[in-house]
Amino acid sequence: MGKSRARRFKPGVFDPTLPVRQSNGLGEQENSETPSLQAEELLQKLQSPSPEVREFACASISKLVQQKKVIPSFLQRDAVRCLGPLLLDPCLTVRETAAGALRNLSTCGGFDVCDDMVSRDVMTPLVALLRECTTGLDVNMESAMKSKDVAKNYVEDIANQALNVLWNVCESSSKALCVFNKENCVDIVLQCLSKFQTNTDMAISAAYCLQTVTEDNQDLLNSIDDASLQMLEPVMLASATNMDIWLLQTVVAGSVWNLRERIAASVQADSITAILRIIAEVLSVDAGQYILQMKEVGTKQLSAATVEHESEEATAILDPSVSEEDEMMDGFSKQKKITDISDLIPAANYEIRQATSLLVAQKTALEMVVNMCCSDDPSDDEWEELSSSDESDLGLEKSLNDGGGQLLSPLCLSDEVHTALLNHFIPKKVFEKTRFPNSCAVKVCQEDPAWKPLIPKLYTVQYRALTCLNNILSVFDMESLGGASALQELAQHLSEIVFTQSDVLNQDEFLEAASSAVRAVLQIMASKGIPQCMMPEQIMNLCEACVQSKNTSARVNAVSILGITGSVLAKTNNTSDTLKAIGSFLLAIAANDASLVVSGGAMDALFDVFADGDESEKAAMEISLLQELRKIQPVFKTKIRKDGRDKYNMDQLCVLDNVKTNLRRFLSYLESVEKKHRS
Known part of the structure; x- marks a missing residue:
């Protein structure tokens, strides 16, 4: 356990920061209502014949599910199957807010919720929606909107929301990834990504999705051809006129790294x-x-x-002659809008x-x-x-x-x-x-x-x-x-x-x-x-802070640091007092830490510190290392037997089994040390 470890990162779900379209003046849910009542009422509104009511319900759900505690109320009422069909609603604003609600649900709910969404067949309408979006990305859709003052391309906004849902569920669910591969969704993602010069938001979402699905996905990698790779070149070579483009290029670079085995050796x-x-x-x-x-x-x-x-x-x-009609804009008074700086x-x-x-x-x-x-x-x-x-x-x-x-x-x-x-x-x-x-x-x-x-x-x-x-x-x-x-x-x-x-x-x-x-x-x-320039006292202070942490990796690092430091000190004269402090500290962790991985790491560190040398032998005798480890041994073995398979993976169990074996051998060594000192 003492070797240096290398950390890996996987593309994760992005912050749910995309603004949600507001409802059309139909009011807000009362805060006094329980989540169950709110969920029930809003899900009923999704079936309304009025597109404004459906849009309002989607927007309200999108806002509510950002509170994790209310998510179960919606899942228990099959919200995913209620929202899914609205991804193909005749009204484009309903499509957008429905996709936004599913996006926030998948982002705020985490892996389990995403997996549940896939089990409830969110992929079928989601893929169908994205296919429709890609056929209209180059078409001006404003004429399809009844509101004459709306100046936006709803198709791209819908695609942006839907891409985020696709990204989240593919990150969390192997089933979603299988559907992604089977439906050849990579073509959809690449087409959205290619629009980076006109819609950077959508391209960034597509890039994150691509980075996620190309991570450890051999089936997809096998289907990537030169034409697909060439679609990424313009993004990589674009002039970075702002930080959004730099972010886009960085994420695309991550995708190219994932796809490196598909790149010709010559380039x-x-x-x-x-x-x-x-x-x-x-x-x-x-x-x-x-x-x-x-x-x-x-x-x-x-x-x-x-x-x-x-x-x-x-x-x-000076000029108060403003007509009543001009004073009203989108349901709010002009004066109110001006006052908001x-x-x-x-x-x-x-x-x-x-x-x-x-x-x-x-x-x-x-x-x-x-x-x-x-x-x-x-x-x-x-x-x-x-x-x-x-x-x-x-x-x-x-x-x-x-x-x-x-x-x-x-x-x-x-x-x-x-x-x-x-x-x-x-x-x-x-x-x-x-x-x-x-x-x-x-x-x-x-x-x-x-x-x-x-x-x-x-x-x-x-x-x-x-x-x-x-x-x-x-x-x-x-x-x-x-x-x-x-x-x-x-x-x-x-x-x-x-x-x-x-x-x-x-x-x-x-x-x-x-x-x-x-x-x-x-x-x-x-x-x-x-x-080493770090004093043992400093290192002990760092390790004391680490072992108080809820982060298991920080605690593992702490015991490893003490193992390294102690093994160096054991080869130096007049260090037994410091070794005693390190040994007592590691013994306490080995006996009391909730994680077997940390306990095992502490014992592994003890083996390194007290394996050899006069100073370490002297310190081991003074802290009764043999007797203390004998107390820990049966408890450690019992925990492995009772909790091992439920809480730890096979690699960790193999390491813990090695610690158990080494502990038995180390106790034999300490017994020989005690005999030597008694004689």
């Missing part, structure tokens, strides 16, 4: 270079500075809008969107690098589903930047990928992203509710970079990363992040990411005999 190196070029460009942007720039632009827009508003108010006072400054939303797209693109790019630097060998650790500036960092940055020596070339990476990662300075760019977010940018976002949602995205980029750093260390040799001095600087940098910063947004996720990076650095330094 594979060029394709990998194109992927890494996009990643490098995205990671080169300083997100904190970009947010500050966008916020300044938004503030100027607000000031200009306020001046315009005051001017319009003055004009209205936000209606006059759509550019502010644009700035927030651009900043958001950048942060999501950087997160996606880092996750791609994580996967590129990940061995396909089974990990022996349990993984949970999950993502400051200093002049002293410059030496390490230069080392990472200049590290162009021979590569370790592990089996999980090709020479082309190794070369491209270094040629585009990816290790250096990842290192830069491990710093805490720009404090000025965080402060600016905190002071404005509209910008506040960017804060967790800023931190997620850092967390992904720390995880990425862990994987990079597992596939590059020491010389490629700048040698022993660079690793020591890296360890010092991580020390400053872990031990001097307390302003962390998500403690569990931060501890998982940071401890994985610390573990990787300490392990490679220990294997190369490089002196």
Whole structure:
């Protein structure tokens, strides 16, 4: 369990941030109603002969299911089978709101709800809808609408919502993926993606869907031909005029990476270079500075809008001859619309969107690098589903930047990928992203509710970079990363992040990411005999924080870090007191942690720390290691027998069985140590 682990990321469901069309003035549901009554009434309204009522019901359901607690009320009343036929409703606005309701249901409900939606046959109307949409993507559908003042292409908006549903269910359900393959839905997705120049929103949804379905889907990969791959080239080569395009290109690059085995060998190196070029460009942007720039632009827009508003108010006072008919717009008074300043400054939303797209693109790019630097060998650790500036960092940055020596070339990476990662300075760019977010940018976002949602995205980029750093260390040799001095600087940098910063947004996720990076650095330094700059007391503090975390991976990292640290100290004189502290700490985890994987990891670490050496023997005797492990042994065996098959997969059970075997052997060794000390 002590080996370095590599984390993989899978494309996940996106945030349910797409706005839902509002109802046509038919009122809202009373908050006092129970979810069951609300669900019953709204599902009945779906059968109304009035398209306005059906649209209102769909929009209301879309809003309600964003509260996870109400989802069961709708599922119990077969909401999916009620909403499914409305995807093909004669009224286009009903189609859009029905697709939006299913989108939010699939996004907010998670994997189980998506699987349930597929079981209730959501795929049949969904695929039929998307096929209809693709035949009308190049047609102006405004003439089909009764409202003369509607200036939008409903077909593309419907397709956008439907693509999100398709993406979510294919991510969660193997049945949905089988239908996707059988119905050749990839052609639909590629056609929507090809419209990126006129509808970036729809193209981004299509790109996410494509990235998801090309992940570990050999049946689909076998059906991909050169023509399909060529449809992705214009997106990859497009000029990135805004951050939305960069996000689109990053996600498409992820799809091309998934499809790399279908790319002709003669152009594979060029394709990998194109992927890494996009990643490098995205990671080169300083997100904190970009947010500050966008916020300044938004503030100027607000000031200009306020001046315009005051001017319009003055004009209205001087010229009150406004007819009653002109005063009413879409059911709201003109005066009310003018008074709402936000209606006059759509550019502010644009700035927030651009900043958001950048942060999501950087997160996606880092996750791609994580996967590129990940061995396909089974990990022996349990993984949970999950993502400051200093002049002293410059030496390490230069080392990472200049590290162009021979590569370790592990089996999980090709020479082309190794070369491209270094040629585009990816290790250096990842290192830069491990710093805490720009404090000025965080402060600016905190002071404005509209910008506040960017804060967790800023931190997620850092967390992904720390995880990425862990994987990079597992596939590059020491010389490629700048040698022993660079690793020591890296360890010092991580020390400053872990031990001097307390302003962390998500403690569990931060501890998982940071401890994985610390573990990787300490392990490679220990294997190369490089002196470690982290004090044992610091490491103990980090591990104490990790074992309090609900995140299993953070706790696994903690015991591994202690195993690495203790095994190094065991070879050094006058360290028995520190070894006693480490041993007692690991014993407590082995005996008390709720996860057998963590308990097993703690025992594995004890084997490493106390396997040999005078200092470790002395410490083992003083903490009664033999007697304590004898108490743990039968409990550990019983837990494996009772809980193993229900809670752990076969790989984990094999590792736990090895720990059980090694524990028996280790107890025999400790018995010989006690006999030696008694004689």
